[in-house]
Amino acid sequence: MVGSSGSCENCKQDLEVYCPEIIWILKTFGGYSENIVIDEHFAVLIPNSLPLHGAAPLLCAGITVYSPMMYYGLCKPRQHLGVVGLGGLGRVAVKFAKALGMKVTVISTSPSKKNEAVERLGVDSFLVAMGTMDGIINIVSGPYTLLPLINLLKTNGKLIAVGASTEAPEIPYIPLMMGRKLIGGSTTRGMKETQEMVDFAAKHNIIVDIEVIPMNYMNTAMERLAKGDTKYRFVIDVANTLYSSF
Amino acid sequence: MVGSSGSCENCKQDLEVYCPEIIWILKTFGGYSENIVIDEHFAVLIPNSLPLHGAAPLLCAGITVYSPMMYYGLCKPRQHLGVVGLGGLGRVAVKFAKALGMKVTVISTSPSKKNEAVERLGVDSFLVAMGTMDGIINIVSGPYTLLPLINLLKTNGKLIAVGASTEAPEIPYIPLMMGRKLIGGSTTRGMKETQEMVDFAAKHNIIVDIEVIPMNYMNTAMERLAKGDTKYRFVIDVANTLYSSF
Numbered sequence: 001m002v003g004s005s006g007s008c009e010n011c012k013q014d015l016e017v018y019c020p021e022i023i024w025i026l027k028t029f030g031g032y033s034e035n036i037v038i039d040e041h042f043a044v045l046i047p048n049s050l051p052l053h054g055a056a057p058l059l060c061a062g063i064t065v066y067s068p069m070m071y072y073g074l075c076k077p078r079q080h081l082g083v084v085g086l087g088g089l090g091r092v093a094v095k096f097a098k099a100l101g102m103k104v105t106v107i108s109t110s111p112s113k114k115n116e117a118v119e120r121l122g123v124d125s126f127l128v129a130m131g132t133m134d135g136i137i138n139i140v141s142g143p144y145t146l147l148p149l150i151n152l153l154k155t156n157g158k159l160i161a162v163g164a165s166t167e168a169p170e171i172p173y174i175p176l177m178m179g180r181k182l183i184g185g186s187t188t189r190g191m192k193e194t195q196e197m198v199d200f201a202a203k204h205n206i207i208v209d210i211e212v213i214p215m216n217y218m219n220t221a222m223e224r225l226a227k228g229d230t231k232y233r234f235v236i237d238v239a240n241t242l243y244s245s246f
Numbered sequence: 247m248v249g250s251s252g253s254c255e256n257c258k259q260d261l262e263v264y265c266p267e268i269i270w271i272l273k274t275f276g277g278y279s280e281n282i283v284i285d286e287h288f289a290v291l292i293p294n295s296l297p298l299h300g301a302a303p304l305l306c307a308g309i310t311v312y313s314p315m316m317y318y319g320l321c322k323p324r325q326h327l328g329v330v331g332l333g334g335l336g337r338v339a340v341k342f343a344k345a346l347g348m349k350v351t352v353i354s355t356s357p358s359k360k361n362e363a364v365e366r367l368g369v370d371s372f373l374v375a376m377g378t379m380d381g382i383i384n385i386v387s388g389p390y391t392l393l394p395l396i397n398l399l400k401t402n403g404k405l406i407a408v409g410a411s412t413e414a415p416e417i418p419y420i421p422l423m424m425g426r427k428l429i430g431g432s433t434t435r436g437m438k439e440t441q442e443m444v445d446f447a448a449k450h451n452i453i454v455d456i457e458v459i460p461m462n463y464m465n466t467a468m469e470r471l472a473k474g475d476t477k478y479r480f481v482i483d484v485a486n487t488l489y490s491s492f
Contacts, residue, residue: 010401018401018425071426146417155256155264161419170414171392173407176431179264180317183429185422 002028002038014190016042032215034238044195047202053242054207057088057233058198060188061208065093065137066197068160068186069100074135077101082128082152085139086113088233089162092208093137094121099204105133107149128152139163146183147172153181160184210235212242248274248284260438262288278461280484290441293448299488300453303334303479304444306434307454311339311383312443314406314432315346320381323347328374328398331385332359334479335408338454339383340367345450351379353395374398385409392429393418399427406430456481458488 003023004011010018029036046055069075080103083093090106097104098121105125106117117123130151135158138149146169149159157179171183188194201207209232213221221234235242249269250257256264275282292301315321326349329339336352343350344367351371352363363369376397381404384395392415395405403425417429434440447453455478459467467480481488 015401068426155261161417161423168416168419171407171417171429173414173431176429177407177433178431180314180430180432182431183417183422184426185419185424185428186426187423 001025002036002042006041014192016190017188032218032236032238041191044191044198046198049205050198050202050207053210053212053235053237055198055201056235057208057210058092058201058206059194061089061092061233062096062201062206063188063194063197064162064186065089066096066200067189067193068137068162068184069093069096070193071186072135072158072160072184074137074158074160075100075102078103079134080105080132080154082107082133082136082149083123083139084108084136084149085163086110086117087139088208089139090137091121092206093139094123095204095206096200098122099200099206107136107152131155133157135160137162145169145172147175150175150179150181153179155179155181157181158184160186162186208233212237214240247271248282248288252287260436262436263434278464278482278484287437290437290444292444295451296444296448296453299456299458299481299483301444301447302481303454303456304338304447304452305440307335307338307479308342308447308452309434309440309443310408310432311335312342312446313435313439314383314408314430315339315342316439317432318381318404318406318430320383320404320406321346321348324349325380326351326378326400328353328379328382328395329369329385330354330382330395331409332356332363333385334454335385336383337367338452339385340369341450341452342446344368345446345452353382353398377401379403381406383408391415391418393421396421396425396427399425401425401427403427404430406432408432454479458483460486 001016001022002025004016004019005021008019016022025031044059046052074081077100081097082105083090084107086106086108094104094106103124105128106123131154133152134154136149136153138159138161140163150172153159211232212235214237218236224230247262247268248271250262250265251267254265262268271277290305292298320327323346327343328351329336330353332352332354340350349370351374352369377400379398380400382395382398384405384407386409396418399405457478458481460483470476
């Protein structure tokens with residue numbers, strides 16, 4: 001985002017992303033521009049200790065998982081957090097949760113993800129007992145039933161959806177009521193919290209796993225995206241000034 | 247409830263109702279007993295200013311609506327609360343919300359409920375604009391779509407289900423995410439909060455609309471319940487010492 005009213009109820013609460021007059025970069029010069037002029041309010045300072053390419057996706061993936069962890073209080077040391085799905089968002093969620101001192105369990109239907117989770121990310125477990133989690137960050141909001149996830153939560157547990165899906169799973173009402181549990185949604189956040197998230201990431205050396213590509217690789221990258229042939233997020237080296245993995 | 251472990255994680259947080267060793271009165275002498283001996287921890291003091299019969303259903307309906315209002319922060323003056331359904335629970339929710347100084351809107355498919363809501367309960371409106379409510383207490387958790395209710399909520403709005411239903415409506419995921427809204431569940435609560443609720447009710451003269459019946463009317467009352475031929479909760483005058491509406 002590159003502009004908002006600055007005066008609506010949401011802007012006043014540092015929630016520019018919900019401003020009815022929000023201006024997306026797509027409506028100006030686009031996200032692939034080599035140069036763009038914006039109001040300083042919409043610029044985020046990337047601390048020197050973070051590499052620009054590894055930090056870039058924090059402004060989407062990072063704030064998407066960091067914001068609900070703060071808002072829903074799933075950020076306290078020794079709390080037990082479940083992360084459903086170990087794609088790009090899931091990996092970032094694990095990194096933030098570990099930096100916060102939480103116990104993290106990845107819930108995934110792919111056994112192949114187990115090694116990565118345990119060895120690279122320091123996830124604590126793959127097997128979980130019922131009623132043991134304080135919260136779950138749900139990256140994969142697919143059409144499956146949510147009951148098994150709800151059952152993993154303790155009393156007052158929170159299931160937070162951050163993965164966009166047009167599918168609408170059914171709400172397991174009685175288990176929600178009986179455990180005073182909640183299902184919450186969240187997306188990216190305002191500028192103030194985005195800067196806080198980047199500063200936290202810098203302090204804890206959190207960067208996103210990425211594949212850096214030059215501008216002239218874009219068409220191939222789009223084809224690979226369409227085929228699902230990606231493991232990490234693409235970061236475009238617009239000006240060819242960054243290290244490239246090619 | 248008349249007993250619990252007193253030592254589990256839930257009991258220690260004054261959430262006896264979630265104790266795995268909870269003892270329900272149904273397993274002892276039953277709710278229709280003339281006399282029962284219980285540990286004082288499970289007794290609630292009814293202040294002298296509240297009539298016993300009007301206060302009795304507070305221990306179910308009252309705590310069911312009061313508890314989520316406190317827990318989810320839907321209890322601040324000038325917040326706008328929606329109440330879906332104007333049955334027994336709905337009327338109690340309105341009374342608590344008005345005593346807390348909230349703006350209350352009843353959402354009902356029965357136009358006939360409008361007069362009662364506005365004239366007897368002091369409800370503020372029946373017609374609502376989108377995106378204007380801080381929270382909604384949903385008494386009628388039926389099989390309908392939740393999207394219209396979610397759309398009534400402001401950013402950060404909360405839809406709380408307190409009406410038991412085995413139906414599982416679909417979750418409107420994207421609207422939840424885009425507005426950081428949540429769907430929460432809640433049921434009755436521990437002894438500490440139950441006493442707080444009764445004290446609050448006494449301070450604000452909140453009683454439940456009831457129909458007092460003598461013990462020998464029980465079979466007829468059960469038949470009327472089965473037919474849905476009730477407007478208010480039945481309170482049984484077990485010892486024939488209360489005012490009776492007969």
